[in-house]
Amino acid sequence: MVRDIAPRLVGRRLGRARLSHDNVLHGVSRRSLLAGLAGTTVLAMTRRAKNAVIVTDRRRLIIQPGMTGSMLVTERPTDDDLRYGVLRVALDDGRTFIYHDVRRLGTIRWADQAAWERFSAFLGPEPLDPAFTPEALGRALGGSRAAIKKVLMDQRHLAGVGNIYANEALFFAGIDPSKAARRLGPDDHRRLHQHLVRILRAAVDASGSTIRDYRTGTGEPGNFQLKLMVYDREGEPCRRCGTTLAGTHAIDARITVFCHRCQR
Ligand SMILES: [Zn+2]
Structure with missing residues (x-):
């Protein structure tokens, strides 16, 4: 998912964001997330454990898609995208980033540096890391x-x-x-x-x-x-x-x- 999305997201400036449900949020309020996202630029996108990590010039947007979540960047959102898109963010190239989650089993975090370090330190080593022997x-x-x-x-x-x-x-x-x-x-x-x-x-x-x-x-x-x-x-x-x-x-x-x- 990250491999597919990263080239479409890195370097983009984020515009208006919409959130359909609050129950996917962890450690952040709807208001802080939406206000925080608007106007940021995506610097990188990586993965840690089962989380997609979108690094912006403010904080990290950490999405754990769970069993049913997925992400896409699209020019024309479909009816399903609008119905099941939990988080939709306008991009400066006219496309939209959408986090889908029909059953809303995933989570969204908006972590500053200290929160990110705590989050990552809690997780074990990455099996696909070359240092993993x-x-x-x-x-x-x-x-x-x-x-x-x-x-x-x-x-x-x-x-x-x-x-x-x-x-x-x-x-x-x-x-x-x-x-x-x-x-x-x-x-x-x-x-x-x-x-x-x-x-x-x-x-x-x-x-x-x-x-x-x-x-x-x-x-x-x-x-x-x-x-x-x-x-x-x-x-x-x-x-x-x-x-x-x-x-x-x-x-x-x-x-x-x-x-x-x-x-x-
Ligand atoms: Zn057998």
């Missing part, structure tokens, strides 16, 4: 007694890994999702690191996953080309060994699907 993964998982699946998805330990990718990486690494994180050894860290990075890269290259409502920055549907091995396949045969895949909500209240035989 198997040893760094081992340190990130630390001595947690919690199940590895739960720790992988905890943004304080590791940034940006969602449920699909946690399920898939654990399958490829052959690790039981309920195993305590601290019981993993260097060899587990090496395999898990390899598959996490591979799967996240492939998903980014394919512009996101098959999540419903997902749209790329140009408004196109996501196009996740990876063949899912376990996620969404509970009760179906393992693609590797044929064992019926098991599903549980006991680890972290989200669905975890795994193969008893391949992930011991």
Whole structure:
């Protein structure tokens, strides 16, 4: 999303902003956000964990699109854009930046430097950062007694890994999702690191996953080309060994699907 949007947003001066709902705001009032955005210039757009970070000459607009949010920059907003656009901002080139969120599960922050540093410091390392090694993964998982699946998805330990990718990486690494994180050894860290990075890269290259409502920055549907091995396949045969895949909500209240035989 950031990769698609950044070239259309960086260097633009922001005009009038409109917000349809206040319940997506975190730590900022409607009034401060709308007044703050108007007249700023976008200097850069990056990503941290699952957040798009739009750096302006005043503050950072941090958008966490959640499961259903998406962003686009368009010349002609459609009826849907007007209906579901939570935040709409006029740009000085005549286009409009729109943050869509049908179910409003995402969040919007308007952070000054100190708030940004606190926000970012709270989050774990980035799996796609070149400095992220198997040893760094081992340190990130630390001595947690919690199940590895739960720790992988905890943004304080590791940034940006969602449920699909946690399920898939654990399958490829052959690790039981309920195993305590601290019981993993260097060899587990090496395999898990390899598959996490591979799967996240492939998903980014394919512009996101098959999540419903997902749209790329140009408004196109996501196009996740990876063949899912376990996620969404509970009760179906393992693609590797044929064992019926098991599903549980006991680890972290989200669905975890795994193969008893391949992930011991
Ligand atoms: Zn299997």
